[in-house]
Amino acid sequence: MPDRLRVDVAGRTLELSNLDKVLYPATGFTKGEVIDYYTRVAPVLLPHLAGRALTRIRFPNGVNGSSFFEKNAPAATPSWVHTETLPVPGSAKGRETIDYVVADELPTLVWLANLAALELHTPQWQIGAHPDLMVVDLDPGAPAELRQCCQVALLLRDRLADDGIESYPKTSGKKGMQLCCPIAGTQAADAVSGYARRVAQELERAHPKLIVSKMTRKLRAGKIFIDWSQNSAAKTTVAPYSLRAQSVPAVSTPLTWAEVAAGAAGKRPAVKPYPATEVLTRIAEQGDLLAPLLDGGPELPG
Incomplete structure (x- = not known):
């Protein structure tokens, strides 16, 4: 060539x-x-x-x-x-x-x-606008891994649903996961980040052996850190379908909730770092699982 x-x-x-x-x-x-x-x-x-x-x-x-x-x-x-x-x-x-x-x-x-x-x-917003997405990162502290991320994702999904917030899962393409939630785009980044933090703290209190909401790394061993700070004005998140710099050309891949439930139950390879070729096959079969993010969502509770 x-x-x-x-x-x-x-x-x-x-x-x-x-x-x-x-x-x-x-x-x-x-x-x-x-x-x-x-x-x-x-x-x-x-x-x-x-x-x-x-x-x-x-x-x-x-x-x-x-x-x-x-x-x-x-x-x-x-x-x-x-x-x-x-x-x-x-x-x-x-x-x-x-x-x-x-x-x-x-x-x-x-x-x-x-x-x-x-x-x-x-970032979680379009240029000149308030955030139209809330993104929560699930970061496993060894020896926790994707299975525990899936367990926390299910807990977080159900808690957000109590407030009328729909969530859509994807892998980070590395060791963790993210939940993406369409929101109204009427609230400032601080309000979105504050809401995500309150939910993370609530789940930490309910599941202290599984979840941590504080950023201190020494607290994360064997737990899943719910990183609410992804919604800060200075933060960005890997885009869905982006490649990642791993040993293989892994992709930040949208998931179904059935796959997340299977991953939480330890069924492999229900959730994994998917390579580019497999992601293209998934898209051909499933379309864009994150398409609902483009349609907007509700305001977050104050």
Whole structure:
């Protein structure tokens, strides 16, 4: 394969490079396969990215090499890429604004994949709006693992349902899980984070041997940390269908509640870090399990 290849993607001309470069050495998964995955998953991925400031984690030399977070649009960003200049909450570098990339069309997604932007992370709100999602991260402290995450996910689902909040599970693509909840988009991030924290603390009191709501790492051994802080204005969460930088090209994968229940009961492989090829098969069979997130939801209790 040539080192550089000019292609037309939905009316945009892109120059792709080093398509044979292996980005996942353990499996031989190449940059060309990364681009192919993101192209094929785009119909279900792009609606979850549209309108949101995108943070990327780039791995130019593969998952075993060095990586870097990238919020600012890189040098030589094509003029047709949608960018938005936004204030930076909690910037460690003292920046007042950043020119964020907004991935709302296939050519942008392919362009990012060609830059080895393997991981795609978004905030819980669209640009210029209040949060329209509440996301709760379930992080297992060893020896706890995905089985215990599933058990906590079921408890959290039922507690949120008491307040009329629907929740939709996905794997993180690494060791944990997230629950995503569509909300009204009328409340500030602090209110959303505060509600998630209250629920996490309530479940910790009810299940102290299984759940911890405090961020102190030494408290997490053998428990599931309910990370309510994902809703902070300075936080982002890995997008559904994003690749992760693991030994295999694992994906943050939407789940059914039946799969979560099976995972909680210890039935394997009901829940696992799903690889890209299996995720594409799941989408062909199930569609986008997180499509309800795009329809909005209720206000959270005060």
